[in-house]
Amino acid sequence: MLTSPRFGTMPRVLGTAFAAVVAFASILIAGGVQANAQGISLANYDLQGSGYVVPAGMPAMGIPGGPGGVTPVGYCDSGCDTMSMMPAMDRMVCGSCGGGGGCDCNGILGGGGLLGKMRSGGGPACLFCRGAGCTACRETPFGYAGSVLAGAASLLSPYSEASLCNQRWYDVSLEGMFLSREIDGGVPGVIATDGVNGTPALTLDDVGEDDLEGGVRASVAFLWGPGGNIEGVYMGGNEWSGTASATSGTDSLYSFISDYGVTPNNGYDDTDRSSVQSLVSRSAFHSAELNYRRRAMFPYCRFQSSWLFGLRYVRYDDSLLYSTSVNGDPTRFFESDTSSKNHLFGPQVGFDFWWNVCSGISVGVGSKTAWVQNDIDRRTYVRSNSLGIGATPGSATVSDFDQDTTFMADFELKMIYRLTYSLAVRSSYYVLAVDDIVYGGLDQAAITNIFNTTNVDRSFVYDDLVLQGFTVGAEYTW
Template sequence: MHRMIPIKATCLTLFAAVGFALGLSLSPTQAQPPSVVHADADYDASGYVTPAGMVPPSMYQGSALPLGMSSGVMPVGFNGPVDCDGGGNNGMFSGGMLGGGGCQNGYCEGGCENGECGEDYDAGIFGRRARCRLLGGRGFAANMTACGGCAHPGCRACGGLTNTRFFCMFCRGGGCEACQFLGRGYLLGAIGSLLPYQDAGRGAQRWYDLSAEALFLSHSTGNGSGVVTTQGVSGTPVLSIGDADSDDLEAGMRLSAAMIFGAGGNLEFTYMGGQEWDSTATVNDPTAQLYSVISDFGVTPAGGYDDTDQSLSQSLGNQSEFDSFELNYRRRTVGPYNRFQGSWLVGLRHIRYNDRLIYSAIGLDNNGVGGDRRFFTSSDRNKNRLFGPQAGFDLWYNVMPGINLGFGLKGAWMQNDVKRDSFLAFNSEAPLATPGSVEFNDTDQDSTVMGEFETTLLYRLSHSWTVRSSYYLIGIDEVRFGAFDSQNIRNFAAAVPSTPPNANRAQTDNLVIQGFSVGAEYIW
C-alpha cells in the first residue's frame, strides 16, 4: 500500500505540470462584441430574394443589441409584437417561454383558432391554457377571476363565456344557454346556414328543369270612366264606370319546364295566369231618384225610361280573366369571366283575355200592377284570343356564386280573334211591355302587338333547389273590353225589333298587366 502512494502522487504532479504549461502557451483573451461579417454584402447585386414574411437582411446589419431591442441581431424565438397567430410579444412571455402563441399587449387578440389563444401553437413551459389564465385577459394587473373572455368569445381562460352573462336575468353571470346564445356563435351559425349554395361556382350556367311560382297580378281596365248614374234629373253624378275597376292584385300561378335540345339549347314551355278579377259598385236611393245615361239622365225622354230611370238602385260589375301559354326554343351563352350570361329565344305565344261589364237597375213598382219591380240588365262580354310568334332575350349578372340577378324582354306580333256576347233583359222588352230578354253575338278580327318585361332574383339553396322572385310587366295593344253602349241600348229599346241588330264595335283600349311572383326552381 505504501508503494502505491508515490505512483499516484507522481501522476497528479505530471497532470498539473502539463496544464500549467498549456496555460502559459496561450495568449490572454478578452470578450469582444460580435463583428459584422457581412456588413458590406451587396444582396441586390447577388440576386438574393427575401422570402415572403422574412425581414430583409439589411435590417440585421449592425451591432448586437440587448434582448428586447428592435434592431440588431434578433434573439432566437423573437417574432415581433404581433397577435396570437404571429407568435406573441417581445418580453419574457414571447414564444420561447410561453410557446409559439402569445398575447398581444397583455391580452389575447383575435386570430387564434375559434378565439382560443394559442390553440394551434406550442404550449411552452406554462401551457396554452395557463398562458391566458396567467395574463388574466388584461395582463398581470387584471383580476384573473373576472376574465371577460379575453375580449373575445371562446377563450379557454373563461370557458367561452363573455361579459354579457352578467346582464342575464336567468343566471346572473353563471353562463347559461340564454346569455351565451350570441357569444358562442349559435345565432351566427344559424345565419351562416342560410348562405347561398356556392359549390357550383360563379360560372355555373343558368338552368332549371322545373319552375313553379305564386303569381300576383293587377290589370288596367279599358271600359272608360264615364258617368252612368246621377241622383236627380241631370243631377249629381253618383256612379261611374271607373268605380267598378277591378285592378287589385289577384293570385294565380306561373309554371315552366325546360328540356335540353342540343348543345346550349333547350325547349321551354311556360304557363302563367289563372287570375280572375271581379268587382262591383252600387248606389241606392229610397226616393227613386236615380237616372241613367241611357235617357241622358232623365232628359230624353222627359223623366227617362220606366226600366232604366227613377230607380231605387243601380250597380256596375266588372269581371276579367287572364291566361298565357308559351312554347320557346332558347339558346344560352356565357360571357367572359363568368360574370354575365345571356340567351335569346324564339317561339309561339297564345293569350286569352276575357272582359265583361254588367249594368243593372231596379225601379219602382210596375205602375202599381202586380207589385213587380221594374228592372233592367245589360251584360257585354268580349273574349280576346291572341296568337302569334314571339322573340326575346335575357341577361343575367352573377352577383356571387349562388346569387343571380337578371332581366328579359319579349315581343310578339299577334292576331286577335274577338268574340262578343251581349245580353239585355228588362221589364218591358216583350210585346205589350212585358218582361223579356234578348241576346246577340258577333265576331271580329284584328292584328296587334305585345311586349313583356321581366326582372328576376335567384337565390340558390342547394344543388337542386333555388328560390326565385320576379316582377312582370305585359302590355298588349288594342284589346276589346266589355262596354256599356248606351246608344245601342237606346236604339234597341225604341225599335223593339223582332230580330236584334248587329252589335256595335266593342270598347277598344290597351291592356297592361303587371305584378310579382315568388317561387322555386328545381334541378334534377
C-alpha cells in the same frame, strides 16, 4: 486501494438524481396526456406563445393540420363555412377551437358568401367575435346558444360554390303571380248620377279594377344541345271580380244611357228614376308558351344573356253586368250582361340579360314580343221592362264573332337568390300589354238602339289591356 470520496461517490449521486428527474418528468407528461384524454380544455392557453412542444406520440391538440398539432393564431376550422347544411353544429364545434382569428366562425350574419365578404377583415358587421377569435365568441353572455343562433343566420347567405361562369339554368320553377287589370272598352267613367245630370253616384272605379289577384307561373326546361334548352311556361289562374252599387230612397238615380236623364228628358222607364243601380265586373287570364332559348356568357362572366323564339297563346275573358231596378215597382227594370272571350295566338321572340352580382345572386331584365291573331267570341244578354212586343217586358241574347291582328309584349325585372345547389328563390316585377282587346263593356249606342228599334246591333270596340304586378317563388335544379 483507497477510493477518493470526491471522485468516486459523486458520479453515483448525480446519476441517481438525473434518473429521478427523468422519472418525475415522465410522470408529469403521462398525467398531462391522461388529463387531456379525459377532456380537460386547453382552449384558453396560449400554447404557441409559451413555446410548448407536443412530445412524440402525444395526440395533437387543436385543429388537425396546425404546426405540431397546435392551432395557429388566426386559424379556424374551414368546416365552419363549408358544412352549410349543419350551421348550428358547425358553430358549436368552432366555438371550442380556441385561439385567435377573425369572425368566420361565429359572426352573427353567418359564414361564407356575400355576407362573409361584408365582414371580411373583422368589419363592423362582426357582432360576436370583433376580431378576437372563436374563444371570444364562445365566452359571450349567450355562450353556445349565441353561436347556434349565429349559425342559423348563415342560412340566409347565398350558395356560392357555383362560380360566376356557370350558365343560368333550372329544371322546374313555381311562383305565385299577383296581377292587377284594368276595365275599359267604351265604358264611361260615370255610370249613374243622383238627380238629372247630378253628382256621380256610381263609377267604374267603384268595382276595384286595380285589385291584385293571385295566380301561378310554372315553367319547366329541357336541355337541347350546348347552351340551348326547350322551355314551357304557363301563367294564369288570375280571376278578378268586383261589385258596386248605388241606392236612392227617392228614386233619383239616372243612367249614362240617357245622358243622365237629359236625352230623352227625364230618361227611360227602364234605366232611369231608379232606386238601385249596380255593376258586377269579372275577368280571367291564362297564358301558355313553348320556346327555344339559347344562352351566352360574356367575357369575365360578369354578364350573361339569352335569346328565344317560340309560340304563345293568351286567353283573356271579360264581362260586365249592369242592372237597374225600382223598389216597389217590379215592372221597371233593366239588365245587360256582356261577356267577351279573347283568344290570342302567334309566334314570339324575346331575350333576357343578367348581371351576376356575386356567386348565388343575379339580377336581370327580360322581354318578349308576339305578333298574334285575336279571335273574339262575344255574347250579350239583355232583359228589360220594354224590350218585348208592344214595349212589354222581354229579353234577348245575341252572340257574334270578330277577328283582329295585333301585338302584345311583356317586360320583366327579376332577381335570383340561390340558397343551395338545388334550390333558389326568384322574384320579379311583371307587365303584359296587349294592343287590341275586346272587353265586356257597356255600349250606350247599342243599348239606345234596343229601346228605339228592339234590335240588338253593336260594333266591336277595341282597347288596350295592361296587366301588371309581381311574382315570388322558387326554382329547383336536380
